[in-house]
Amino acid sequence: MANVHLPKGMRDLLPPDMRRRLHVIDTVRRVFTSFGFEPLETPAMERIETLMGKYGDEGDKLIFRVLKRGEGGKRGEVDQAMRYDLTVPLARVIAMNPALPLPFRRYQVEPVWRADRPQKGRFRQFLQCDVDIVGTESELAEAECLAVVDAALSALGFTDHVIRLNDRRILRGMAAAVDAADREVAMITAIDKLDKIGRDGVARELEGRGFEAAQVERVFELLDGASVPGCEDAVAGLERIEALCLALGVPEGRVQVDPTLARGLDYYTGPVFETRIPDSGVGSVSGGGRYDGLIGMFSGRDIPAVGVSLGLARILLIMEERGMFPDLDRSIDVFVTVFDAERAPAALEAARAFRAAGQRVEVSYKPGKLGKQFKLAHKRGARFVVVVGPDEAAEGAVQLKDMASGEQSTVPLAEAVARVG
Amino acid sequence: MANVHLPKGMRDLLPPDMRRRLHVIDTVRRVFTSFGFEPLETPAMERIETLMGKYGDEGDKLIFRVLKRGEGGKRGEVDQAMRYDLTVPLARVIAMNPALPLPFRRYQVEPVWRADRPQKGRFRQFLQCDVDIVGTESELAEAECLAVVDAALSALGFTDHVIRLNDRRILRGMAAAVDAADREVAMITAIDKLDKIGRDGVARELEGRGFEAAQVERVFELLDGASVPGCEDAVAGLERIEALCLALGVPEGRVQVDPTLARGLDYYTGPVFETRIPDSGVGSVSGGGRYDGLIGMFSGRDIPAVGVSLGLARILLIMEERGMFPDLDRSIDVFVTVFDAERAPAALEAARAFRAAGQRVEVSYKPGKLGKQFKLAHKRGARFVVVVGPDEAAEGAVQLKDMASGEQSTVPLAEAVARVG
Numbered sequence: 001m002a003n004v005h006l007p008k009g010m011r012d013l014l015p016p017d018m019r020r021r022l023h024v025i026d027t028v029r030r031v032f033t034s035f036g037f038e039p040l041e042t043p044a045m046e047r048i049e050t051l052m053g054k055y056g057d058e059g060d061k062l063i064f065r066v067l068k069r070g071e072g073g074k075r076g077e078v079d080q081a082m083r084y085d086l087t088v089p090l091a092r093v094i095a096m097n098p099a100l101p102l103p104f105r106r107y108q109v110e111p112v113w114r115a116d117r118p119q120k121g122r123f124r125q126f127l128q129c130d131v132d133i134v135g136t137e138s139e140l141a142e143a144e145c146l147a148v149v150d151a152a153l154s155a156l157g158f159t160d161h162v163i164r165l166n167d168r169r170i171l172r173g174m175a176a177a178v179d180a181a182d183r184e185v186a187m188i189t190a191i192d193k194l195d196k197i198g199r200d201g202v203a204r205e206l207e208g209r210g211f212e213a214a215q216v217e218r219v220f221e222l223l224d225g226a227s228v229p230g231c232e233d234a235v236a237g238l239e240r241i242e243a244l245c246l247a248l249g250v251p252e253g254r255v256q257v258d259p260t261l262a263r264g265l266d267y268y269t270g271p272v273f274e275t276r277i278p279d280s281g282v283g284s285v286s287g288g289g290r291y292d293g294l295i296g297m298f299s300g301r302d303i304p305a306v307g308v309s310l311g312l313a314r315i316l317l318i319m320e321e322r323g324m325f326p327d328l329d330r331s332i333d334v335f336v337t338v339f340d341a342e343r344a345p346a347a348l349e350a351a352r353a354f355r356a357a358g359q360r361v362e363v364s365y366k367p368g369k370l371g372k373q374f375k376l377a378h379k380r381g382a383r384f385v386v387v388v389g390p391d392e393a394a395e396g397a398v399q400l401k402d403m404a405s406g407e408q409s410t411v412p413l414a415e416a417v418a419r420v421g
Numbered sequence: 422m423a424n425v426h427l428p429k430g431m432r433d434l435l436p437p438d439m440r441r442r443l444h445v446i447d448t449v450r451r452v453f454t455s456f457g458f459e460p461l462e463t464p465a466m467e468r469i470e471t472l473m474g475k476y477g478d479e480g481d482k483l484i485f486r487v488l489k490r491g492e493g494g495k496r497g498e499v500d501q502a503m504r505y506d507l508t509v510p511l512a513r514v515i516a517m518n519p520a521l522p523l524p525f526r527r528y529q530v531e532p533v534w535r536a537d538r539p540q541k542g543r544f545r546q547f548l549q550c551d552v553d554i555v556g557t558e559s560e561l562a563e564a565e566c567l568a569v570v571d572a573a574l575s576a577l578g579f580t581d582h583v584i585r586l587n588d589r590r591i592l593r594g595m596a597a598a599v600d601a602a603d604r605e606v607a608m609i610t611a612i613d614k615l616d617k618i619g620r621d622g623v624a625r626e627l628e629g630r631g632f633e634a635a636q637v638e639r640v641f642e643l644l645d646g647a648s649v650p651g652c653e654d655a656v657a658g659l660e661r662i663e664a665l666c667l668a669l670g671v672p673e674g675r676v677q678v679d680p681t682l683a684r685g686l687d688y689y690t691g692p693v694f695e696t697r698i699p700d701s702g703v704g705s706v707s708g709g710g711r712y713d714g715l716i717g718m719f720s721g722r723d724i725p726a727v728g729v730s731l732g733l734a735r736i737l738l739i740m741e742e743r744g745m746f747p748d749l750d751r752s753i754d755v756f757v758t759v760f761d762a763e764r765a766p767a768a769l770e771a772a773r774a775f776r777a778a779g780q781r782v783e784v785s786y787k788p789g790k791l792g793k794q795f796k797l798a799h800k801r802g803a804r805f806v807v808v809v810g811p812d813e814a815a816e817g818a819v820q821l822k823d824m825a826s827g828e829q830s831t832v833p834l835a836e837a838v839a840r841v842g
Contacts, residue, residue: 004719007501015459034776036783038436065488069536080428115490138786247766249773298425345668352670355455362457365559
């Protein structure tokens with residue numbers, strides 16, 4: 001390898017990876033669009049003061065800072081920083097565009113940058129894929145967030161995903177019911193780990209946070225289904241959301257109310273949800289909820305919002321493991337050889353005809369030595385190779401070789417195009 | 422507006438702009454793919470030493486620098502910088518991936534960042550759209566670069582674009598022919614401005630750079646078509662490229678050899694080309710050429726390459742002015758009203774049916790007050806509005822209103838879907 005490197009934690013996406021990624025992005029974009037979500041793009045850099053203090057002390061440390069350039073900049077002065085998520089920029093857009101008709105449904109699929117310690121599978125630039133509905137308190141919005149995730153995963157070929165649903169207000173009610181309203185966040189944080197550390201682990205963590213044995217016992221009773229006082233409304237809301245999801249075409253049983261679901265981020269204010277793929281070995285592939293206090297941060301007023309994020313990296317990983325990608329290893333469909341310089345125009349005319357029919361066509365740039373040209377065609381994964389020799393060129397025909405079967409025949413160009421299509 | 426701002430020279434792309442941009446990107450991507458070009462993505466940040474010294478002193482000053490983060494970073498230390506173009510990252514990718522089969526055809530549509538003084542229409546983050554063919558000296562590659570630009574512009578709806586073609590070696594021969602081989606760059610720089618400053622301007626500029634009157638006269642003779650000694654090969658090459666373009670389906674007359682075409686960048690080594698849209702009021706919408714000395718910068722050897730860039734910002738501008746966008750002002754096709762909470766499921770079932778048929782569908786989140794819901798439907802540009810009242814819900818029907826004609830009728834859901842499609 002030459003003496004040139006990438007920055008720490010950064011990576012290139014070479015064509016095979018990019019084809020997979022574009023397949024996923026194009027698919028989810030089509031689904032988002034069918035639900036009326038609209039595309040938004042914000043710049044990679046924000047003003048430093050827009051970002052600082054929004055992600056906690058730890059987050060602040062992971063924000064990449066950019067030096068001020070151009071006139072008036074003192075040496076070493078920082079005035080910009082790299083986008084850390086897509087939610088703070090959305091809040092800024094809402095504040096700066098008060099005339100946007102609400103509700104505003106937007107999707108945004110763009111990279112964010114975090115100076116995390118790089119690990120296997122964790123990079124300092126990674127794609128976020130968010131859909132959010134800003135400006136409505138309607139439960140229809142929650143239902144559409146769940147349905148759009150279900151539709152996106154289904155369009156990608158998943159059939160076994162499960163969406164878990166809960167409401168932060170029920171967890172809050174639970175904390176009150178066990179006389180721990182002042183330790184609500186501690187309780188939620190512990191419950192959130194149930195999957196990872198089990199009931200004993202959660203019990204120990206709660207005790208470590210000052211819960212008494214009777215309180216811990218009561219927490220588990222409530223998690224097991226005992227009704228939480230004062231939360232009848234939220235519970236009924238979850239049932240309504242489930243019913244609305246069915247109407248939107250989400251299959252029966254795919255949405256499951258789960259009283260243990262907490263979702264870590266403490267900005268959620270109502271329903272929360274996440275999606276898991278059974279036996280995938282990774283955590284959730286999607287998570288979201290209602291967060292009515294956040295989007296108004298720059299607008300000076302509360303603006304209700306609900307949204308959901310798709311974890312594209314995890315989705316790509318599972319699709320790869322399960323072989324869910326349609327034939328993305330081949331970069332082209334047809335490889336057109338060039339017999340010699342004199343027959344190059346005939347080869348190009350063939351390429352043009354296959355392209356017009358929607359095929360991905362590579363023309364060889366090395367006339368002569370057909371063996372070498374076939375070797376490259378094989379490397380590219382071409383399904384068909386075309387040869388236009390002197391005889392074929394003279395009569396508007398081509399030799400067409402099916403690389404899978406090895407069959408080879410000389411046919412008029414139009415027929416070759418029809419066979420490949 | 423709230424007290425929150427964007428960084429200098431940065432902008433958001435709200436949905437109407439994004440829809441236009443995605444239309445253009447999706448179209449050109451489809452064309453690039455049909456020519457066998459493969460997608461590549463590189464990180465937004467490169468190591469500072471990868472970028473410095475590659476763009477001249479002026480360029481170096483415009484590179485955004487990013488502070489080092491994480492362990493071991495001295496306060497204020499810079500180790501990364503924002504990507505300034507897509508060519509240097511391509512050269513780095515080629516050096517770091519010696520096993521990539523050549524020729525490597527890649528396209529890359531990604532933002533770059535330059536700390537230029539912001540002006541009307543010039544931003545500090547902007548999209549570059551490059552296709553390059555690395556690892557071949559074949560003129561077929563030049564022809565495919567011209568043909569892919571023609572195909573992309575044609576797919577976008579342009580019919581009047583003209584591609585000008587020249588060869589840097591002819592300009593070099595011209596400098597030698599007028600005894601100014603040592604002032605080749607000065608001569609090319611002057612000729613490059615012919616469009617802007619006219620013959621008199623170029624003559625003055627050449628004289629200012631030490632050319633004598635007889636030399637200037639001879640330059641114009643050569644530009645007017647006198648044969649340039651020692652350039653017979655390059656001239657014949659341009660004719661061959663023109664013929665190959667015809668074979669690739671580029672219409673006759675679209676490619677025009679123009680001895681005055683220079684293209685400013687001094688790294689070109691062979692054919693150069695650019696595309697203009699007549700009467701568009703902007704300069705070229707595409708430019709490129711062969712640059713055999715650049716891609717090997719990190720590999721320690723010359724690697725031949727030819728490439729072309731599409732100026733998406735200018736293309737978008739012309740398409741906007743000419744009204745070439747297909748109906749991108751509407752964000753949805755169908756707006757489904759919600760009569761009341763009880764009929765919400767019936768409304769969602771209708772939404773689901775229209776979505777399954779490929780329509781973009783927004784569901785109202787405000788039950789009741791149909792007037793208000795119609796108003797929002799109008800704002801979104803919906804072509805059709807659907808009402809599912811108590812009578813319709815009972816019998817699986819919907820009221821369908823055509824917003825253009827004002828016609829309204831009650832029909833079974835399936836028929837409504839068929840009418841809209």
